[in-house]
Amino acid sequence: MGQYQRHVFVCTSGKTCPTQDSKDVFSALRTAVVEAGLKDRVRVNHAGCLGQCGHGPMVVVYPDDVWYGGVRPADAGRIVGEHLQQGHPVEALRYVAPPGDNKVPE
Ligand code: FES
Incomplete structure (x- = not known):
């Protein structure tokens, strides 16, 4: 096993996600991970654009x-x-799209 069981990437520096408060999402996820005692198993990182602009704030695990x-x-x-x-993705929040970029045209 590597240093972490999971990585959570939050798009915070792309073009659209930051305007949708993605930095607050990042902070809330990082705080929740610490409070859950998962700090040594789950790493929450900032990410640049994940190619899904307009559907954010975007998070990938x-x-x-x-x-x-x-x-x-x-x-x-x-x-x-x-x-x-618990290992069960939150289906109500799940983003499902075709492979590759799925940017909403500006
Ligand atoms: S700006 Fe967040 S996915 Fe592109």
Whole structure:
């Protein structure tokens, strides 16, 4: 096993996600991970554009390859509790799209 069981990437420096409060989503996820006692197993990182602009704030969990779109800070508790602790992705928040870029045209 590597240093972490899971990585959570939050798009915070692309063109559209930051305007949708993705930095608050990042902070809420990081806080929830610490509060859940998962700090040594789950790493929450900032990410640049994930190629899904307009569907954010965008979050992806690896190695699960589970994507979440339109995430709000208030969703952090569910993502951490249901997905990262219990292993069940939060279906209501799940982002499913064709492979590759799925940017909403500007
Ligand atoms: S700006 Fe977040 S996916 Fe592109």
